[in-house]
Amino acid sequence: MAVQAATATSQGTTPETPATTTSAVSLGPAAALSCRECGTRFPLGPIFACQECFGPLEVAYDLPSGDPESLKKQIEAGPDNIWRYAPLLPVPADVADKPNLNPGFTKLVKADRLAAELGVTGGLYVKDDSGNPTHSFKDRVVAIAVEAARAFGFTTLSCSSTGNLAGAVGAAARRAGFRSCVFIPHDLEAGKVVMAAVYGGDLVGIEGNYDDVNRFCSELIGDPLGEGWGFVNVNLRPYYGEGSKTLAYEICEQLGWELPDQLVIPIASGSQLTKIDKGLKELIQLGLVEDKPYKIFGAQAEGCSPVSTAFKAGHDVVRPQKPNTIAKSLAIGNPADGPYVLDIARRTGGAVEDVNDEQVVDAIKLLARTEGIFAETAGGVTVGVTKKLIENGRIDPAKSLVVLNTGDGLKTLDAVAPTTGPTATIRPSLDSFREAGLG
Ligand SMILES: Cc1ncc(COP(=O)(O)O)c(C=O)c1O
Ligand SMILES: [Zn+2]
Numbered sequence: 077m078a079v080q081a082a083t084a085t086s087q088g089t090t091p092e093t094p095a096t097t098t099s100a101v102s103l104g105p106a107a108a109l110s111c112r113e114c115g116t117r118f119p120l121g122p123i124f125a126c127q128e129c130f131g132p133l134e135v136a137y138d139l140p141s142g143d144p145e146s147l148k149k150q151i152e153a154g155p156d157n158i159w160r161y162a163p164l165l166p167v168p169a170d171v172a173d174k175p176n177l178n179p180g181f182t183k184l185v186k187a188d189r190l191a192a193e194l195g196v197t198g199g200l201y202v203k204d205d206s207g208n209p210t211h212s213f214k215d216r217v218v219a220i221a222v223e224a225a226r227a228f229g230f231t232t233l234s235c236s237s238t239g240n241l242a243g244a245v246g247a248a249a250r251r252a253g254f255r256s257c258v259f260i261p262h263d264l265e266a267g268k269v270v271m272a273a274v275y276g277g278d279l280v281g282i283e284g285n286y287d288d289v290n291r292f293c294s295e296l297i298g299d300p301l302g303e304g305w306g307f308v309n310v311n312l313r314p315y316y317g318e319g320s321k322t323l324a325y326e327i328c329e330q331l332g333w334e335l336p337d338q339l340v341i342p343i344a345s346g347s348q349l350t351k352i353d354k355g356l357k358e359l360i361q362l363g364l365v366e367d368k369p370y371k372i373f374g375a376q377a378e379g380c381s382p383v384s385t386a387f388k389a390g391h392d393v394v395r396p397q398k399p400n401t402i403a404k405s406l407a408i409g410n411p412a413d414g415p416y417v418l419d420i421a422r423r424t425g426g427a428v429e430d431v432n433d434e435q436v437v438d439a440i441k442l443l444a445r446t447e448g449i450f451a452e453t454a455g456g457v458t459v460g461v462t463k464k465l466i467e468n469g470r471i472d473p474a475k476s477l478v479v480l481n482t483g484d485g486l487k488t489l490d491a492v493a494p495t496t497g498p499t500a501t502i503r504p505s506l507d508s509f510r511e512a513g514l515g
Pocket of ligand 2: 111112113114116127128132387
């Protein structure tokens with residue numbers, strides 16, 4: 077999503093928000109919105125771009141200052157979902173009592189067979205976010221946006237989506253009692269379309285790619301037609317993004333409150349990657365993990381690789397591309413957080429790499445064959461890029477490595493269906509089975 081020059085409130089007007097930190101709403105430890113570019117602070121509200129410099133806004137906190145061990149204990153005694161981290165999120169203290177899909181605390185799988193295949197000796201883990209309520213990591217970001225939408229009095233939830241987000245918003249809206257109307261490119265996979273429609277909210281296919289959908293939503297947000305609408309990844313984007321921090325928290329907690337040495341994360345808009353970095357930094361700041369270096373690697377599909385192209389060329393500017401890849405969930409040609417992803421990859425000593433569609437399919441099968449995890453194409457991109465980065469020496473196989481699987485293979489069956497099927501089709505007789513040579 078491109079950072080929009082004109083911010084709009086739920087009333088469709090341009091807010092004249094004073095540069096003060098006094099917020100009318102209360103969202104737990106969230107103190108204000110702060111500009112990533114110039115640091116100007118604004119009260120908590122449904123705005124996403126700085127009125128001084130148009131930079132993106134993010135949530136700034138008054139984080140807990142007490143003993144890290146008692147904070148750890150408080151978290152560990154919390155529910156088995158993202159609300160165990162409520163003291164670090166922009167949500168009300170009683171969030172766990174509200175109707176929400178309660179995503180998170182998905183499995184961190186020690187992937188020894190995949191490690192053996194890739195030559196990793198330092199410990200390889202797959203964070204399997206296909207286990208969320210609508211089978212992608214998007215349930216995390218939507219859960220936080222829902223709480224912000226409640227606080228700001230929105231009645232309709234909306235989004236521009238590459239597929240997974242539309243399903244996550246559709247489901248969360250139903251559960252939390254909002255109307256929903258979500259927007260997707262018209263040519264998505266059947267699994268994504270059905271998942272977005274089945275909850276009964278409105279689903280609109282737009283003739284164009286994701287960047288067209290996103291432009292349309294930015295227009296709608298400033299129009300009376302969009303009054304009272306909370307677009308989770310536009311006017312609620314600062315809150316939405318914070319949901320991805322929970323991936324960082326969970327990974328470290330599941331590793332026994334340890335930072336991994338290396339992480340590989342898929343990139344569409346880049347929000348997830350930047351917020352995982354933010355979450356890791358917070359854990360260090362709070363003393364919940366030991367302060368040591370970690371490297372963040374970004375993964376894209378070759379057919380939509382604006383960030384990896386800029387990384388490899390040594391550029392700071394991300395030039396938009398027209399996507400053409402089977403990894404449709406990652407098909408954002410003009411990624412809003414692209415420059416920040418470049419910063420993080422360079423600052424941490426990581427990299428951004430891409431793989432082609434054939435490598436994506438091979439990687440989906442590799443993960444399924446070695447670990448019994450069926451990933452969607454985004455997971456194939458991430459595993460494929462991991463393999464490539466090990467082969468080209470960017471990832472150190474002797475150090476610990478966490479690879480994210482952010483979505484479920486059942487939503488992108490078409491990617492593997494042409495090359496996956498029965499080993500044999502036989503008559504129901506032993507002779508026929510014997511002839512197939514499988515005994
Ligand atoms: C399965 C999956 N993984 C990763 C991403 C990337 O998310 P971001 O836009 O935060 O980079 C998406 C985005 O739609 C997705 O659907
Ligand atoms: Zn600014």
